[in-house]
Amino acid sequence: MPYHTFKCSECIPERAKHAVIKGPGEDLTSCLPLGYLNTIPGTISERGCAYCGAKHVIGAPMKDVIHMSHGPVGCTYDTWQTKRYISDNDNFQLKYTYATDVKEKHIIFGAEKQLKQNMLEAFKAFPDIKRMTIYQTCATALIGDDIEAVAQEVTDELGDVDIFVCNSPGFGGPSQSGGHHKINIAWINQKVGTVEPKITSDYVINYVGDYNIQGDCEVMVDYFKRMGIQVLSTFTGNGSYDELRGMHRAQLNVLECARSSEYICNELKVRYGIPRLDIDGFGFKPLAESLMKVAMFFGLEKEAQAIIDEETARWKPELDWYAKRLKGKKVCLWPGGSKLWHWAHVIEEEMGLDVVSVYSKFGHQGDFEKGIARCSEGALAIDDPNELEGIEAMKTLKPDIIFTGVRPGEVAKKLGIQYLNAHAYHNGPYKGFEGWVRFARDIYNALYSPIHQLASIDISQTEVDGSGFSTRQLISDVNIDKTVITPPEEQPYTGDYDCVTKLRDKTYPEPTHKIVKVV
Amino acid sequence: MDDSRKDKVEQLVDYIMKWCLWQFHSRAWDREKQNEGVLTKTMQLLCEEPVACETPADKCYWVDAMVLAKDFKETYPWLGAMDKPDIKILMQDLKDRIDYLTITGSLNKELTDQRY
Numbered sequence: 001m002p003y004h005t006f007k008c009s010e011c012i013p014e015r016a017k018h019a020v021i022k023g024p025g026e027d028l029t030s031c032l033p034l035g036y037l038n039t040i041p042g043t044i045s046e047r048g049c050a051y052c053g054a055k056h057v058i059g060a061p062m063k064d065v066i067h068m069s070h071g072p073v074g075c076t077y078d079t080w081q082t083k084r085y086i087s088d089n090d091n092f093q094l095k096y097t098y099a100t101d102v103k104e105k106h107i108i109f110g111a112e113k114q115l116k117q118n119m120l121e122a123f124k125a126f127p128d129i130k131r132m133t134i135y136q137t138c139a140t141a142l143i144g145d146d147i148e149a150v151a152q153e154v155t156d157e158l159g160d161v162d163i164f165v166c167n168s169p170g171f172g173g174p175s176q177s178g179g180h181h182k183i184n185i186a187w188i189n190q191k192v193g194t195v196e197p198k199i200t201s202d203y204v205i206n207y208v209g210d211y212n213i214q215g216d217c218e219v220m221v222d223y224f225k226r227m228g229i230q231v232l233s234t235f236t237g238n239g240s241y242d243e244l245r246g247m248h249r250a251q252l253n254v255l256e257c258a259r260s261s262e263y264i265c266n267e268l269k270v271r272y273g274i275p276r277l278d279i280d281g282f283g284f285k286p287l288a289e290s291l292m293k294v295a296m297f298f299g300l301e302k303e304a305q306a307i308i309d310e311e312t313a314r315w316k317p318e319l320d321w322y323a324k325r326l327k328g329k330k331v332c333l334w335p336g337g338s339k340l341w342h343w344a345h346v347i348e349e350e351m352g353l354d355v356v357s358v359y360s361k362f363g364h365q366g367d368f369e370k371g372i373a374r375c376s377e378g379a380l381a382i383d384d385p386n387e388l389e390g391i392e393a394m395k396t397l398k399p400d401i402i403f404t405g406v407r408p409g410e411v412a413k414k415l416g417i418q419y420l421n422a423h424a425y426h427n428g429p430y431k432g433f434e435g436w437v438r439f440a441r442d443i444y445n446a447l448y449s450p451i452h453q454l455a456s457i458d459i460s461q462t463e464v465d466g467s468g469f470s471t472r473q474l475i476s477d478v479n480i481d482k483t484v485i486t487p488p489e490e491q492p493y494t495g496d497y498d499c500v501t502k503l504r505d506k507t508y509p510e511p512t513h514k515i516v517k518v519v
Numbered sequence: 520m521d522d523s524r525k526d527k528v529e530q531l532v533d534y535i536m537k538w539c540l541w542q543f544h545s546r547a548w549d550r551e552k553q554n555e556g557v558l559t560k561t562m563q564l565l566c567e568e569p570v571a572c573e574t575p576a577d578k579c580y581w582v583d584a585m586v587l588a589k590d591f592k593e594t595y596p597w598l599g600a601m602d603k604p605d606i607k608i609l610m611q612d613l614k615d616r617i618d619y620l621t622i623t624g625s626l627n628k629e630l631t632d633q634r635y
Contacts, residue, residue: 028620029625029626034628036629262545263635276579277579277582278540278544289590293583294582296581365628366629370540
């Protein structure tokens with residue numbers, strides 16, 4: 001077995017099977033770490049809790065909802081605004097965060113009255129918003145507050161509101177992934193099928209497992225609309241509460257992040273017979289094939305091919321410009337769950353990067369199967385690493401860049417290694433053809449930033465090199481062969497600073513087909 | 520299985536593992552259906568046999584199979600030189616190998632969970 005033991009974790013024998021190195025001849029029957037297990041006491045895990053997974057990842061991107069946490073203010077504050085899931089309604093869901101402000105006295109006397117008062121106040125403060133999600137937290141779960149009963153009481157009292165109860169307290173699973181599971185199942189149990197949507201096309205999908213990070217979801221929906229497909233709901237990026245209640249009327253669930261939302265797709269398959277199609281929205285080849293698969297399901301191949309041809313012609317040369325300059329750079333791909341497999345192979349194939357490690361704090365063994373299958377030989381795969389293991393891996397593997405979250409990213413910077421935010425992005429969207437170029441641009445900027453070069457110099461130890469002025473391109477182009485003629489369109493990114501807002505005013509041709517199925 | 524056929528199977532396995540997601544559904548019973556559905560249809564497409572697409576589930580397997588068959592033909596020119604009975608044998612070996620890697624030999628302990 002190719003298990004890897006970190007020196008810093010030799011004193012924690014329970015960590016023995018949580019890291020593997022993909023050696024020559026290894027396959028998934030011999031090379032797979034444990035995953036999605038209870039955190040080992042003493043490892044100082046960096047995971048999120050089940051409440052965070054339910055609220056912060058999946059619930060809160062819903063755009064027309066008051067997201068009320070029933071618990072101390074810290075729970076809601078710490079899951080607010082660190083992930084850029086934007087929306088087309090002026091980012092209502094990002095602007096405010098709500099908590100019932102539970103304190104010690106409520107632990108003794110109960111907090112149901114407090115919850116009801118807060119709910120009424122919130123609806124009064126935002127009279128245009130008629131939908132609410134209540135998130136249970138550890139404290140209020142432990143004292144046994146009946147949030148379903150309070151939700152029903154408020155619904156009855158106000159009459160024109162609808163309330164979703166998410167019972168996923170922080171202790172409700174090994175990690176945030178437990179919360180993903182709980183909110184998926186709660187949504188289909190409580191809400192799916194309670195609204196009959198208006199069907200406007202013969203071709204109807206739900207786009208599932210995209211949280212509209214810096215506009216990812218809107219980019220993908222634009223492609224679907226250009227093909228004439230009706231996107232009934234987006235789960236949950238830029239998603240509307242009532243649209244998501246009508247998920248049961250789609251003909252196909254197009255699934256992006258299987259880690260966070262395969263559960264609802266599986267249940268929609270079992271309960272309503274809607275098939276699940278897993279796709280990759282990142283990278284030119286995977287995206288083109290994904291669009292084509294969705295198109296083929298409906299017989300829209302020509303429409304898809306037109307989009308693929310147009311987008312590839314426009315953006316591929318700019319990707320090529322970056323790929324020449326990223327070739328051979330070593331990457332630790334340390335994102336959440338799905339990006340470790342969405343990105344592992346395609347950043348190697350299309351950008352020339354070398355993935356030396358993948359990790360996930362909350363991924364399941366299924367995610368590691370996908371990630372390890374897509375990695376090259378020699379890659380180190382780690383489940384739920386702690387900070388010391390991350391540091392040891394960086395010192396051993398000597399990557400040029402880390403794709404990870406803010407907290408481990410700052411640790412990387414202190415070691416003189418640049419990082420890109422794989423969760424909230426730096427300058428996304430990263431999905432779509434243009435988005436993939438923006439990702440390459442951000443990687444390039446990180447790797448070759450002159451300030452990054454300077455920041456790693458220890459001026460107390462080193463004679464400072466006075467070579468003077470430099471730019472990114474002066475640094476990156478040292479090894480570029482200037483005698484090779486490149487086409488003029490092969491150049492750095494020429495798109496707009498904001499490539500998403502303009503999609504919101506776009507009009508799409510009316511479907512020429514006739515709707516034969518009346519729901 | 521002779522070395523040449525084994526090598527061909529491994530090439531096809533590598534392609535699926537790198538570029539596909541359909542083989543990694545979350546439970547063993549799902550994976551059995553996925554592997555059977557997609558790889559049977561891929562074999563039928565490669566052998567120019569009729570492919571059933573009557574149910575939504577069939578259609579879903581078919582779209583994955585269409586893309587896989589096209590990629591196989593483009594990536595592995597030796598497929599074009601094989602006759603249909605040999606392709607069928609090769610594809611059965613491929614399915615057995617994918618079943619082993621993703622189901623029967625898998626170390627993934629969640630595959631046998633009774634519920635999603």
